[in-house]
Amino acid sequence: MTPETSGIALLQAVEQTLSRDLAPTLSGDARFKTLMAASAVRMVIRELDQAGALVAAEVALLNGSPASDLARAIRAGAHDRDPGVHDALLAQARARTAVSRG
């Protein structure tokens, strides 16, 4: 245990400040925006927390090539019915959804 607060722990503190301390004191648009900001911070926390899984999913799909190469190849029909590509796309979409939806 170090006396310094980690980056993720700081974001958690920001999230609680927004959702627990500020939002209940606000109404209307200000409350909506504060809760939206808290939601965005939670998303960033998940993204940092799951960075390893996100990178692994991207490596499995692209193996270091730019996404634009794969996008072009799929559009050109080079991966029609390709189960390997479909599995890797699904895995990446799952990893990204775990971040965006929680």
Added chain:
Amino acid sequence: MEAGAQARLGRWLAQTLGGAVTSVEVSRLSGGAIQENWMVELRLEGAPRVFVLRKDAAATIATSHGRADEFALIRAAHRSGVLVPEPIAFCSDCDVLGGPFALMAKVDGVGFGPKIVKDLTLGGDREALAERLGRELAKIHAIRPPCADLAFLGVPPSDPALADVAALRAALDAMGASRPALEWVLRWAERHPAKAEAVTLVHRDFRTGNYMVDATGLTAILDWEFAGWGDPMGDLGWFCASCWRFGRNDLEAGGIGSRDAFYRGYHVGGGVSVNPDAVRFWEVMAHVRWAVIALQQGERHASGREFSLEHALTGRIAAELELAALAMTAPAEWSNA
């Protein structure tokens, strides 16, 4: 609204409504960068009337053709018996309010999708609501090209499915977005396009969130700005797509009712015979189209053109839409040919 504008509006109203107009009161309902909505309360020959005035925001006059088109679409729908806010008049004279505007009857009700899905005190009996929405959709699809009043819609597409595939690819390219998952789904769509058995007027945004209800049932079909000629099955697919059920995945008709009830209403209303394969195709496409729209909104923030945390977060919805669309287009769903 400033006093001069309100006085000019009062004179225009008297002329347009053809009677003595008094006690004009104008209040802002909502407004953003693109569009303003005002409530206009007045007495016409002494009788109280309430209207909604829709106008493009001053900054976007270049796109004001949109309001005129929208008014023409609502008028065509109204003539076809669709439950829409009654279109009263359109003013293209920019001297009145600084830009064209449409005047429509004010309709009461709740339109917010998540609220309609959750709050069962709204909308009356839900199976009846789903059936009613099916009947309304059938009336929209009864409007067929050519139609002189809707000439601005252009030539009907000969192949609506492939036209949408091309349009969505172009939208991705215009954003510079490389989305292999969406490309996978679009390639599936290109290989398995729904064949349109008819081309009709289609609403193209017919979903929970774009109609209003009160405690007893439907009060109006809204948001006509995307309407055009297309495959009527596209509207059924958009309405039933899992991404527009607001958490009630069990209620396949827009999160508010059964697919059977919705289709029954559509059939009773004289709709085109329902092709389940085509509807499924359009449900897949609904996820891609909503993902592209979400990315476009996200891009408005990401590009620095418009600061909006809401748009930035909307862009992030694309991931879950890709996941759902990929699941619907697994290799087993592809034909061997």
